[in-house]
Amino acid sequence: MAKKFEGIDAALAEWIGAQRVFFVASAPLAREGHVNLSPKGRGALAILGPREVAYLDFVGSGAETIAHARENGRIVLMLCAFEGPPRIVRLQGRASVVEPGDAEFAQLAAKFPPHAGTRAVIRIGLTRISDSCGYGVPLMRFEGERKQLDAWAERKGAEGLRRYQLDNNSISLDGLPALRAARLRS
Numbered sequence: 001m002a003k004k005f006e007g008i009d010a011a012l013a014e015w016i017g018a019q020r021v022f023f024v025a026s027a028p029l030a031r032e033g034h035v036n037l038s039p040k041g042r043g044a045l046a047i048l049g050p051r052e053v054a055y056l057d058f059v060g061s062g063a064e065t066i067a068h069a070r071e072n073g074r075i076v077l078m079l080c081a082f083e084g085p086p087r088i089v090r091l092q093g094r095a096s097v098v099e100p101g102d103a104e105f106a107q108l109a110a111k112f113p114p115h116a117g118t119r120a121v122i123r124i125g126l127t128r129i130s131d132s133c134g135y136g137v138p139l140m141r142f143e144g145e146r147k148q149l150d151a152w153a154e155r156k157g158a159e160g161l162r163r164y165q166l167d168n169n170s171i172s173l174d175g176l177p178a179l180r181a182a183r184l185r186s
Contacts, residue, residue, distance in 0.1 A: 005129040007050025012129075015081075016047065016089065020142045022079045024055070024122075026068035026095070033174045036064035042145055045077070046111040048123070053077070053091060054098075056112045057120040058149055059161060059169070063179050066120060067172030069095035075124055083142070086134035093126040099180055116153035119165060119179060 005012060022045055027035040044056040055077070057066065069075060073094035081087040098105050098121040108121040153161060169179040 002130060002132045005131075008047055008053075008126075008129060009050070012089070013047050015087070016045065016079060019079045019081070021082075022055075022077050024065055024075065024077055026065045026075045028068055028172070028174050028176060029072050030174060034064065034172075036062075036068065038065060042115065042149075043113050044115075048111075051093075051126040051129070052124065053126065054108055054111065054121050054123045056109070056115060056118050057097075057122050058115065058117040059119045059153060059165060061168055062173060063169040064172050065095070065122065066097050066169070067174070067176035067178040069097050069122060070178070071176050075122075077124070080137045081134055082137065082140040086137055087131055088134040088137065089131045090128070091124065091126055092128040092130075093124045095122050095124045097121075097180075098123055115150060117149045117161075119161075119169065 008016070021039055021041045023037060023039055025035065025037045027033060038060075040055060042056075042058075044058075046054050048054055065075070073096065075093060075095040077091040079089045079091075098108055099119070100109075105121060108123065109118065112118075112121075156164060165179055170177070172178050
């Protein structure tokens with residue numbers, strides 16, 4: 001049976017920490033705008049408090065979640081048990097974007113393993129925490145983390161990453177402002 005939680009307690013925090021992947025969904029306000037759904041992993045989720053989480057956002061081909069967070073803040077994270085007892089947990093709330101150079105970036109980024117491709121931390125104040133059965137989620141085995149993102153980012157170097165973000169991460173598919181640092185450098 002589905003259950004709502006007042007906050008993330010120790011047992012839920014332990015379960016969340018054991019999951020290898022989570023999914024992030026966001027959408028713009030415009031009806032014709034693109035809904036975004038992205039898989040995340042690599043130890044990129046941290047629990048900041050009973051009703052607050054954050055995750056590392058890596059350089060990618062787009063910046064939809066950042067743009068949606070800046071426009072309206074609506075976001076949901078979903079975690080599924082692919083091993084062990086079936087379970088799905090949804091963390092819904094309001095997101096804010098913390099970029100390198102922002103006052104709290106270093107403090108938040110220190111909660112995660114370092115990654116060469118980090119472009120922001122997404123901080124989420126949770127408005128709803130719930131779970132459901134997960135009976136339809138398949139059992140799958142974790143084989144390891146992919147190494148391509150770090151290798152790609154290291155090959156690009158700081159200047160190459162800056163140019164890539166300027167070209168690919170300053171606006172969303174729908175033309176919304178995204179990565180502030182990329183827009184400021186243009």
